[in-house]
Amino acid sequence: MNRWTLFALRVGVALVLLTAWHLLTAVPVGGKKLLDPFFFSTPIDVLARVWKDFYTGTIWRHLGITLLETVLAFVTGAVGGIVFGFVFARSAIVAAVFDPYIKAANALPRVVLAPIFMLWFGLGIWSKVALGFTLVFFIVFFNVYQGVREVSPTILANARMLGMNERQLLRHVYWPAALTWMFSSLHTSVGFALVGAVVGEYMGSSAGLGYKIHEAESVFDVTGVFAGMVVLAGFVIIIDMFVTAVENRLLVWRPGAQSTTAQG
Amino acid sequence: MGDNTSTPAAVALRAVSISFRLTDGGTYDAVAPTDLVVAPGEFVAIVGPTGCGKSTLLNVAAGLVLPSTGRTEVFGKPLAGLNGDSGYLFQQDALMPWKTAIDNVAVALEPKGVPRPAALERARAWLDRVGLRVFAERYPHMLSGGQKKRVALAQILIRDPTILLMDEPFGPLDAQTRQIMGNLLLDLWAQDRKAVLFVTHDLEEAIALADRVVVMSAGPAARIVGDYPVALERPRDIAEIRTEPRFHEIHKAIWAKLRGEVQKAYAQGEGRSA
Incomplete structure (x- = not known):
């Protein structure tokens, strides 16, 4: 088309x-x-409210805080997931021992953790980052684990025959393989980082998009709720476009990856 | 043949046997105790029916598989770990898909401690030699099967191994590409004769390339049942050599032996699947 x-x-x-x-x-x-x-509400009221939020500049502070929480949750969750994914994939014993705990922890609905995190980390950004972390961590963890475990045996044998030591194998074989899997889940994990931030704000905070929506809800300001959701949706689309750009840049070697960029 | 006492063999398998443990607790004897010697500079091809363990034998020579009994010697020294003197060309795609052709070749020099600019320069020269100069910046998925094999060949040869181990390397390619690759291999080999152990199920390819063709029996407990010198002149052209009368005589002699083994393997396969 x-x-x-x-x-x-x-x-x-x-x-x-x-x-x-x-x-x-x-x-x-x-x-x-x-x-x-x-x-x-009505679409015109909602759009007028969105316009007002940007025009008066009140929304920028909230957007900035939600963005900061999302980025921090994503970065910490991804780093944790990569490190643990590597350790688990390279050590069968560790993987076997912790397997039921990982599964149990992942099965836990994160919303129940939100109040605990607020007690531990306060009402500032860190309780939201922690919530996002628990979501991002497991997605990245499972993908990296899978990626390292499923490196083609032929590619691995070939790299070994070329004389690569463990460090070189890590750099040239395991790491790129794990990254591929991580990037295949990038859209999901960035989305979940944002979910963690907004849900956390919604449940208790004094700033952020989640807070804006919650504040409007508490005074039956439906127009405000819809306006918050519109801003959130636009925010998600912009983040997703950014992720796609990063992905196309880093996974240029993948079959079909450049067909999307070649058109643009 | 080739087992001169003055110079040690490039690769020598001494009474090597390979057994696998099966999931039901039994063992499967893949290869019975076997002796195989490749002299420096000699091109040896192993042919045999599918599943006879010829690739497993090659993996023992590479150090990728440990033999159940016997030992491997490389230039007179017992092999421990991987065979660092050898380059191994796999049947399947073994290139790193996340690296361009030139990076795949250049990275082979990293374990030797060659700095990257020098490695890239040498990799470019090698891509030139295998006829891929203009494809240097392409990723493996953008290359054809034959082009990928050329990159793999450059990746191995840039390390200048003294032994080449090849596991049906041209098996997945079409007939014409196989001939072109065979001639390329012979050209490169003629420049500095490395010892080659070449596994194939294609007898014609084996005769056209090798100095010596070794025939393996059908498994289980496969063994070497024939060892035939190929007294054809070099340099050879893979396509033309097949029309020579001498080629046909050699082919006839080896095929007489190989045919029985292939039929045996086929009968077993039918019996097993029934």
């Missing part, structure tokens, strides 16, 4: 949805609006 056709269709979907929303909430049918704007 042509790029512009695709773009037009995408915009079309948004216009249809917004128009339907507008008709249902703002245009009276037989003297009565089908959906009560108090509960559903």
Whole structure:
């Protein structure tokens, strides 16, 4: 499909949805609006609120804090996941001993941890970073573990026959293989870092997008809630575009990877 | 043959046997005690039916597999660990997919402590020699099967090993590419004769390339059942040599032996799968 056709269709979907929303909430049918704007707001109000948030500049501080939490959660979670993934994949004993604990810890719903983290790390950014960390860590951990374990035996044997020592194998074989798997989960793990940050803010904080939404909810300001969600959605799309750019740059060797960049 | 007492053999397998432990607790004797000697500069091909353990024997020479009994000697010294004097060309893709062709070749010099700029320069020269100069910056998935084999060949030869171990290296390639690769291999080999141990199931390829063809029996407990010198002149052209009468005589003699083993292996395979 042509790029512009695709773009037009995408915009079309948004216009249809917004128009339907507008008709249902703002245009009276037989003297009565089908959906009560108090509960559903209207698209124009929401967009006006988003505009106001950016125009007055109040949103920037919250965006900045959520971004900082997301980045910190992602970086710490990824580093932890890579280190532990490597250790577990290279040591069968460690992997066997800790296997049930890892599985149990991963199965735990993270929301129940949020209050504990607030007690431990306070209401500032660190309790949100900790929540995001627990989400990102396991995704990266499992992927790196898998990646290191499933290095092609032929590539490994060949590298050994070329005379590589353990350190060189790590650098030229294990590390790139693990990175591939990590990047294949990059979209998921960055998304979860953001989820951790926003959920943490929502449950108790004084700044951030999650806080903004929670604040609006507590005074039945539906327009404010929707405005927060719109900003959040835009934020996610921008982060995702950034991740895609990084991915295309780092995984240029992968079959099919450059077909997406070659078009652009 | 080739076992001169004055110069030690490049590779010598002495009474090497290989058994595998099966999951049900029994053992499978893949290769019965076998002696095989490759002299320095000699090109030896091993042919045998599928699954006879010829690749396993090659892996013993490489140090990738430990023999159950017997020992391996490399230039008269017992082999411990991997065979550092050898370069191993695998049947499957063994290039690092995350490195470009030139990086794959250059990285082979890192264990030798060659600084990267010098390694890159030498890698470029080697890519030139295997005819891939313009493909230096390509990743393996952007290369054809034959081109990947050329990179793999450069990756091994840049380390200047004294022994080449090759495990059906041209097996996955089409017939024409195999001939081209065979001629390239002979050209490169002629420049500084390394000892070569070349495993293949293609008898014609074996005769066209080698100084000596060794025939292995069908497994289990495979052993060497024939050892034939190939007295054909060098330099050879893989495609043309097949039309020579002398080639046909040698082929006939070896095939008489090999055929029985192939049929045996085939019958076993049928019996096993039934």
